[in-house]
Amino acid sequence: MTATATPVLEVSGLGKSFLGVAALQDVGFTLREGSVLGLIGPNGSGKSTALDCITGFTRPDSGQVRLRGRDISGRPAHQIARSGLVRTFQTIRLYDELTVGEHLGLALRGLSAEDAGSDDLRQYWLEAFKLLRFRDAPAGILSYGQKKLVALAAVLVARPAVVLLDEPLAGVNPLVIEVIDQAIKHANEAGQTFLIIEHNVEFITSCCAEVVVLDAGRKLAEGPPSVIWDDPAVYEAFLGRKADDDDDTR
Amino acid sequence: MSVMASSRRRVTGGLRALSPRPTTARRFGPWPVPIAFFVFVPLVLRNDYYIDVASVAMTFVVLGAAFNLLYGYVGLLSFAQVAFFGIGGYATAWLVTATGLWQPLAFLAGGLVAALAATVVGLVTVRLSEGAFAIITLSFTLLCAVVAAEWTSVTGGRQGIFGLPAPQFAIGAVELEAVSPSQYLWLLSGFTLAALWGMRRIVVSPVGKVLVAIRDNEALAKAQGYSTNRYKLAVFVASAFVTGIAGALHVFRLTAIDPSVFDFYLMQVMLIVVILGGAGTYWPVVVSAVAFAALPEFLRLADEARLVLYGVLLVVGLVFTPQGLGGTLKERAIRRRLRDLEEDS
Amino acid sequence: AGDGTGPIKIGLSTPLSGSAASLGESERKGVELAVAEVNDSGGAVGGRKLELVAQDNACNPTDGASSVSKLITQEKVSALIAALCSGVTLAAMPIAQRNKVPMVVATSTSPDISKASGAGGNKFVFRINPSDANLADALASHLAGGKARKIAILAEDSTYGRTGAEALKQALTKNELSVTVTDYAAQGTSDFATLISKYRNNGTEAVALYISGADHVGFLRQAAAAKLGLPLTGRVELEGDNLTILRDKQFAGSTSVYPYSSIVRTPENEAFVKSFQSKYGAPPTYEAFEGYNAVKTLADAIKRAGSGDAEAIQKALEQTDLKSLTGGTIKFDANNQAHDKAFILEVRDGRPVVVADVTT
Amino acid sequence: MYSVELIVNGIVLGSGYALLAAGLAVIFGVLNVVNFAHGALYMLGAFAALFLMPVTGYWLGLVLSTALMAAAGVLLHEGILRHLPPDGAFSRTMLLTLGLAMIIQNGAVLIWGAGPRQLPVESVPAGQLDLGPVGVPLARAWIVVVSAVTLGGLYLVLNRTQIGRAMRGVAQNPTAALVVGISPLRIGRFAMALGVGLAGLAGATMAPVFTVSPQMGITIVFKVFAIVVIGGLGSVPGSVIVAFAVGMLESFAGGYGSAITQSVSVFAFMILIMLVRPRGLFAREVRV
Amino acid sequence: MMTTTPAEPALRIENFSAGYVARVPIVNEVSHAVPAGQVATVVGPNGAGKSSLLKGLYGLTRWSKGSVVVAGTEVTRLSAWERLRAGLSLVPQGRCNFPYMTVRENLQLGVATLPRRQRESSVAVALAEFPALEAHLGRMAGNLSGGQQQLLEIAMAMAARPRILLIDEPSLGLSPAARRLVFDKLRQIAATGVCVVMVEQNVVEGLAASDLGIVMVEGRIHRTGTADAIANDPEMKQVFLGGRPGTEPAHAPHSTSGRDQT
């Protein structure tokens, strides 16, 4: 934990319930400049809801979200995105009729100024995700994993300051997971900050310096992966086995 | 996976070969065709009857293109286009007959009043769901019809405003007057070209892509930092402006306006033109507007029989080309591209 | 054409679709009968026959204006009969004037029409039927002698309904009768139940109608079923199906003012009713009669003009002095308004009878 | 007294709207088709009754007209709707049904003429239903009864039976329906029979009360369309409730105001509701 | 038509090609057989045509060539719901449930093809297998979290008691605990004689739960074998776990950072 780094995103007291279902209760955590934070938890623990609340897609019942000290709760989603806090969605969201190339173009224009380097960037990500041959194909015809990758590429290409990813690896081939892993590390080194929701334990371990665990809408634990995986409560809730038959938490 | 690596280069080469070559056609786009058409038509048509058909066709072209911008590109199913058409017509008719405003200004004002109304309606509605938007715009149109019928001092009530003068523009010593139908057609074709050009500019600009993006997935567009409501509002207002002027011109051609301008008939026309043309495709919609205006004239049947035939054409057309003309063309292009992709790899 | 050869074209603009379509159909029948009669008796002038060109105007002013433009510019008609609905007529008038084509108004009753015609500015428009102002005056003075003092007005939301209701209101007040409520119902309204309840509950003693066609029948039917129990008045169409309904006791004492009824007993009318009946299998309605009348008026003018030239016909029309089928004369005043007879009809024992005739 | 009469009027009006709205909601709910031909089909139902009732009497005429229209619904499905691509694009089906409406309505004018017609007085149920202070013509009272019974039955079918569940399923996710083994074609056919049958029934109950003409379906489509959207697209109970609300509103606005307040109040009501509850009064919301 | 012989596998595919648009087959001349009681896992890169294969078997794509035989009955020409009656069942990739119906109603529809008597008990069994759903019975499916919906869909398919279960990336969006539960369940139902064909990107765990492995690349079967053999094959490791020299793209051109970065 690099306690010295300045906080970029501070979430505190976040609460949200849907018709009596408490999806989030008093959740708080801090994302530090230049870090990669993992947000994990069993299914239905409130991870996606938290992301929705942070990025303005859902209005939380309570709590505060601060971006570099400024309160952004209640701001419209597009403004939050423009101020450098950009997300992907767990369920696939693409423009079915636009081409893969146009997706990246739109992201670039919406989120950052297009500059001389952006063509290279586009080319780079399409190549890395094996999507180059689909550059001029409408996104609607891609396979599930390919769509996931287009969505991810569209965020990475714009190099926003803070990137929030909701299960970026679901449905993605292991070969490409490697690429993503590397990419995130590079981008992080270059100064981007990440918050990643994932169920892939190896990936979380490899990428994240710090992990926040949610369970049933509450924060269950917090700390570096090595510590977290040893927490019996986390074992119970997330990994679904007893602490003692541990083998491949790596 | 070396297979893939080596094929990749070929594939991209193939795709690039598919994209249009930078010829004159590329530089001017398809513009020479419509320009020639809209100049040629008023030039050669001498028979008042055909001039009438051509005027209707041009009105349909503008209405279709404006509705397409709204529905085909941003995905707003607005039933208020008819309202703006009527509002433009009423505003101009009133300004000319009651205030004697200089006509070019009155026509412009017709568009502006429509745009203003659209701003008010749009501010509250563009953020709503598709269903709510449809209902509110529909109710707005119906309400406009009631207002037009009731606000007798301005609109002339049920009777409307009639005996409108021929459009005439006096600029200093030069006096232009569109008295004869063929002079009028020049005016209309000039406006149609200008409107088409303006809307085409929006569609092909980067903004055009954003519009399609909003239609396809609004949440993603927001996540990419686009203020979707503002874009929707802007398009709503812009197409109301164009439609309002079209309404003014239409009304002056007929010399009368009454609350029946708000009838569903024109809405029907717009829907047919846009959907059979292919929502979200530009030129096919223009072609379909022309075809749809000309068609009735080739079918000299009893009114009802003609409408029955329209219905049949609609149904058959939709079953066989569900995406409309433009959609079918587009789909074919995609299929060809996919096939090439496949053959290359 | 106007050049002296071939048939002389007469344009008819009338609703052939929409809620007034049945009235337009009816007018067309009268027109066709008259055209046939003129042609059978050797044509209009110099052996030239009349040729009818009909256009639908859907009873709305805009369609009406363009239908008239079409008749003039494309069909090159020598004269027009237009346009049944008052609103359409008003919108068509400036076009006739601009193109210098005479236009005979035969059925539209709005007072505004004659205000704008002749000395009113538009020399090309001639109306052969009385206006609602005249009709309402005649009706109101008749009603003044009756039992009902408080009258509700139900009018269609059109120029006809609005100007007619307005005229009646004035006439009623002049005769010290009061108006309980005036409703303007959209053309094509299907449900009158609420209004019927209202009339039964607000002290209304008679309901005056200014509605036409499908709406008229619809109202009568629902009023009968809901036991309105009030006499009707105004412009009640005492024709066809309506009569069956009005036979009901609850409508006893209903009256109507109309420029025509097929029961008017003049030899000319009886002959007309007979030939109409034999051609179409039903007695002529007001619209049929006026359509017939309009053609006869035009044929007369064409004969005197001696050609199919529009302006010559207009000049000849100004000099019209023609006996009408119902016993009046068709002769235009300064406002190009003729003053034919009108009739106050009453339903007695389930049948209409003429209780008074007035020269309007 | 007067207000009681207005309430009764409102219920009668609402019953008619409810039958139409329920049919529209069923068709939309299952096939994702906004059926703009609904008004034309309603008109056909009325014409069926117009021709049948004088021969068969009121009740048999009602049943036969409904059955006839249900058969017409099946025909429409087999002849046209099933050949559409399954993506069910909203606008396409809307236009398609608009085309159908044009065919039916103008065809009716060609065949039967534009003029209004009415059932001979003998074949209209005579008499009044006495409700103390107010009397309701029997033909109107039957509308309420028939509609209540039908809607009750519809509710049970939709919510208590497997076919009802399957209908809602097809509407919500046609692919998922295929995956669990529901035949969208069978369900679509059934939905069309039901929806068009309801429209026919509405027409048949109205024929004795209103005049029957080819135009009678035009204006009502919009109102019913709005009712269904306000009710929460595809929610049948929602549509029915709103139908009655609109009926009541019209009755009172017309009764205490004028015919103009009547139409203005309906539009104003629609706009207001949509502004406050953009997804409709009874729509259930789902994330995504 | 063939008769069922003991040797006849539960699912046999011969020379099968299918795709989305005319003359562009995505699945190319695939032939394979899976016996009853076994779990076969299809792996391969994104866009290899795995999902298209499963959809093709269930009749959701445009068929162009070959045949699909279920327990000796050819189903190639049957529509999807008819195939379900023949014993095939599919859990597609991504969300595929009835979002406006409750979890209970979803399950009830899931058993639509079973005889009436068996429906209730089948739903009860499914709930017992996936206790996580029990708590959400009355909630609308569309409001569940991604993983919860995935579990629901698997439960729906299992409740229908198929003879052949085609399941596309069952682990998608599931937490490790849930993932493990699902793989266990798949093994269990295979043990009752059901033939399971799944597609997995979670290659290690997926193959660990399987008997057979099928590797698909560019629409064709690249390799088949026992799950163990596939999982431990060095070539496969290379295909799926990366590390091929020279294919690693150069570092992203991070020359300038986003303009919002301060």
Ligand SMILES: Nc1ncnc2c1ncn2[C@@H]1O[C@H](COP(=O)(O)OP(=O)(O)OP(=O)(O)O)[C@@H](O)[C@H]1O
């Ligand atoms: N719009 C909504 N309406 C009702 N309940 C909701 C809504 N959104 C989320 N929930 C509920 O809130 C809880 C948290 O959901 P959320 O999607 O945040 O979980 P998650 O941690 O992302 O799970 P997963 O790993 O499965 O994606 C779940 O129980 C879910 O059913």
Ligand SMILES: Nc1ncnc2c1ncn2[C@@H]1O[C@H](COP(=O)(O)OP(=O)(O)OP(=O)(O)O)[C@@H](O)[C@H]1O
């Ligand atoms: N609807 C469609 N129309 C045209 N092509 C399609 C369509 N759906 C998929 N494809 C193409 O078919 C190919 C295979 O897709 P498929 O979904 O079967 O891949 P997959 O192996 O399941 O990949 P993933 O692991 O990403 O899910 C892809 O190249 C894709 O572009």
Ligand SMILES: CC(C)C[C@H](N)C(=O)O
């Ligand atoms: C035929 C009539 C009902 C026409 C009516 N008198 C009018 O002026 O519109």
Ligand SMILES: [Mg+2]
């Ligand atoms: Mg989630």
Ligand SMILES: [Mg+2]
């Ligand atoms: Mg797949």
